[in-house]
Amino acid sequence: MSRFIVRFDDICPGMDWSRFAPFEAFFAAHPRIKPLLGVVPDNRDPKLDVQPRVADFWARVRSWRDQGWTIAQHGYTHVYSRPGGGLLGIGSKSEFTGLPLAEQQRMLAAGQAILQAEGVWQPYFMAPSHSFDLDTLRALRALGFKGVTDGFGVYPYEVEGLTLVPQLLATPRHLGFGLYTICLHTNEMNPQRTDAMLRFMADHEHAFIGFEEALARRAPAGLGAPLRAVTQAALHAARRRRH
Numbered sequence: 259m260s261r262f263i264v265r266f267d268d269i270c271p272g273m274d275w276s277r278f279a280p281f282e283a284f285f286a287a288h289p290r291i292k293p294l295l296g297v298v299p300d301n302r303d304p305k306l307d308v309q310p311r312v313a314d315f316w317a318r319v320r321s322w323r324d325q326g327w328t329i330a331q332h333g334y335t336h337v338y339s340r341p342g343g344g345l346l347g348i349g350s351k352s353e354f355t356g357l358p359l360a361e362q363q364r365m366l367a368a369g370q371a372i373l374q375a376e377g378v379w380q381p382y383f384m385a386p387s388h389s390f391d392l393d394t395l396r397a398l399r400a401l402g403f404k405g406v407t408d409g410f411g412v413y414p415y416e417v418e419g420l421t422l423v424p425q426l427l428a429t430p431r432h433l434g435f436g437l438y439t440i441c442l443h444t445n446e447m448n449p450q451r452t453d454a455m456l457r458f459m460a461d462h463e464h465a466f467i468g469f470e471e472a473l474a475r476r477a478p479a480g481l482g483a484p485l486r487a488v489t490q491a492a493l494h495a496a497r498r499r500r501h
Contacts, residue, residue: 260432261475262466263294263439264459265407265425267332267384270298271315272307277444277452284456285325291459292468294407294439295322296332296384299369303336308445316376323378328469330382330407334369342389345417346408348493349387354394363397370401382407382469388425395420405473410493411486412436413477421473426489430458436485437472 266281285291297319298306312318323329333353344355354362366383373379381404385394388408395418398406409415409422413436416422425439432438442455459466477485 260434260465261437261472262430262432262462263407263423263437263469263472264291264455264466265294265296265384265439265441267296267441267443268298268306268336268445269295269319269332270301270306270336271311272301272309274308274445275312277447280452280456281442281444284459285327288459288463289325290463291466292326292328294328294330294382294384294469295319296330296407297373297378298332298334298336299372300335303338306336306445316378319376319378323380326468328382329373329378329380330384330469331366331369331373331379331403332384333386334365336386338387343387344385344389344391344394346388346390346410346490349389351387352389353386355389355391357393359393359397362394363400366394366397366401381405384408392418405469407439407469409486410490411477411482412438412489413482413485414472414475415477415482415486423469423472424486424489426493430455430462436477437467437475439472 338351340352340356342352342355343349383398383403383406399419405421407423409424411424414421414423425441428441
C-alpha cells in the first residue's frame with residue numbers, strides 16, 4: 259500500500275497566506291496528517307514575496323511546530339546564484355550546487371542559526387529547486403542534519419550519511435506501493451487544484467505519514483536501486499520534453 263507525505267515549499271513571511279489558509283484549516287480538522295513545511299530562514303527572493311510580510315511569522319511557525327508539523331530548512335535566502343541541477347539533475351539553477359564546501363557550510367549554518375534562534379530548527383533540509391550536490395550533503399551532515407526531502411525512487415535511502423526521502427511529483431500519482439512526497443507550492447495553486455488536493459487527503463487520511471516516520475522506512479531487498487534508476491530516467495525524460 260502506498261504511503262504519502264504532504265510537503266509545502268517556500269514558507270516565508272511574504273507568501274500568499276490566503277492560498278495557504280485552506281490547508282491550515284484542513285490540518286486543524288484532520289490532526290492525524292502532519293505536513294512537512296519548507297521554511298526559508300532569511301528570504302531574499304522577491305518572487306516569493308507576493309504580499310506584505312506578516313509581522314508574526316515566527317510565532318506562526320512555532321504554532322505549527324507545537325502541533326507536531328515538521329519543519330525543514332528550505333535553503334538559506336532562496337536566492338539562486340548558480341546554474342546547475344546538482345546531484346539530481348532536475349532543476350536548472352541552485353542556491354548551493356557548485357559552491358565550495360566551506361561556503362555551503364557557512365550559508366547553511368547561517369540559516370540554521372536563524373531557525374534555532376526562533377526555536378523551530380529540526381534536522382531536516384529542503385533544497386530550493388531540488389538542487390544540491392555531495393558537498394551540500396557533507397555540510398549538512400557536519401551541522402547535524404539527518405534527513406533531506408528529495409531523491410529518486412519510492413523508498414528512502416542514504417547518501418553521505420543522510421537519509422533522502424524521495425520526492426517525485428506534485429500530484430498524488432503513485433504505483434500502489436512505496437512512499438510518495440507530494441510537493442506543493444501554494445503561491446501558484448488555483449482553487450481547483452487546492453480542492454482536489456484537499457479531497458485526496460480527506461479520502462486517504464490514513465495513508466499519510468509524517469516525515470520522521472518516513473525516515474525509518476527502506477525498500478524491500480533488491481528493489482531500491484532499480485526503482486531509483488527507473489524514476490530518475492522517467493523524470494529526466496519528462497524534463498527534456500518540457501524544454
